[in-house]
Amino acid sequence: MKHVWLTPRAHADLLRARERAQPLEACGLLVGCTSGDRTQVLRAVRLPNRARDPKRFSLCPTSWMRVEGAARRLALTIVGPWHTHPDQTAQPSQLDYQHGWPGRPNLIVGCDGIRGWVQAETQALAGELRIEFTQR
């Protein structure tokens, strides 16, 4: 099982985004760093959701580029996407699996907390992600 570490800031970003977007779905990018097997998420940046369907998400490309530039200036990278389930658990849907980013941690914030999975390079699933919390 792969692990991803969330700082208290990233954890708070995710929970707050779900809360504030209610009853709509929020989405964004995980900014952090990866070294070897360890992925650390320092911030979860919320992006405008461009999806017309309130039960879906589509990241705004302009904001995406802005976040990517800001991350690079801090020697960080975009490690994966996240989105919220306003009225459901954090269990990924079939659609989530179909649109997950290959080889990356994909996180979901639901009514039962945060869950994630690593998308396989193919359609097959690579399995659940273990989420750890750092002290700072």
Ligand SMILES: [Zn+2]
């Ligand atoms: Zn979803």
